[in-house]
Amino acid sequence: MFYYETMLKKRVIALFFLAVAVLGPSPFRTARAEPVSMVPHKALYDIRMTTRHSDAPVLNIKGQMFYEWTASCEAWTTNNKFTLVYEYADGPASYVASEFSTYETFDGTHFDFRSRRKQNGEIVEEIRGTYEDDETTPDAGTATFKIPAGISFALGPDTLFPMAHSKALIARARAGDRFFNATVFDGSDTDGPAEISAFIGPRETVSLPSEAAATGTIDETLLDSPAWPVRMAFFPMDKGKTEPDYEMTATLHENGVISDMLIEYKDFSITQKLVALETQKTSGCEK
16 A cells, blocks of 8 residues: 555656667767756755545655755765555555655766655564666676665666656757656565656746745745656556556756656555755765
8 A cells, every 4th residue: 555655756767856869879879978967955845645545545745855965075865754644445544654765976976765654653664775887897787785685776878867867857858859768676565676667758947836935945946946747657667557557747957956846656656745955965976
């Protein structure tokens, strides 16, 4: 019942929140070099269920997600925290607290990932692992899970990590491209890489809703950046599925901020609304 947080962790994939004409023969290597300037920031989102099929076991989902992105002189770091309440038709509500963090070097040679989920105060899932480039094969290597042990995935040069994917997606939007397919690994679960198919809509201007502006908790200068509506479908790799696990529509800004999101599952849909946003201090050497 808790795949919603896993999907939200995959937003780090997808949006932080992507063919050949822009990225060249190796999406991985070119994504690293693409001069897209993203702004380190932290944001808070309200999470609410908006639609539900009558036979869905979950009656309601509500809560918040905190997202933080920082950059050092050699890597990006992301931190996500979720506090969610699941209400069910045939049982008591469940309170879920999740944390997910990544460390991704600018050159793509190293990637750390870890997550922990608690249900009603008890740990029900923990993941920890790392990726290292193979010294003999450029832009390829192995992602190895330390917790749970015994799981690994060989990743080729066409696999992107979360921030590289975000930068590449923004580059495609800036270039006026409308479609982008990518293989992405974020370590948010033990399923390995996922295929993300993205449709990029025309550039738009985002206006902050009056009720949000009145709170004074959103730095509106971060929303002045050009933005595009992006529709993404998430497919598991090598499972023979023709239908996506879920789909997502998000407003993605050129500076990496996501100002709105809708996530659609087979049984229900969720919105993620921005309620607080501010710039993080920079190190002066961000990529």
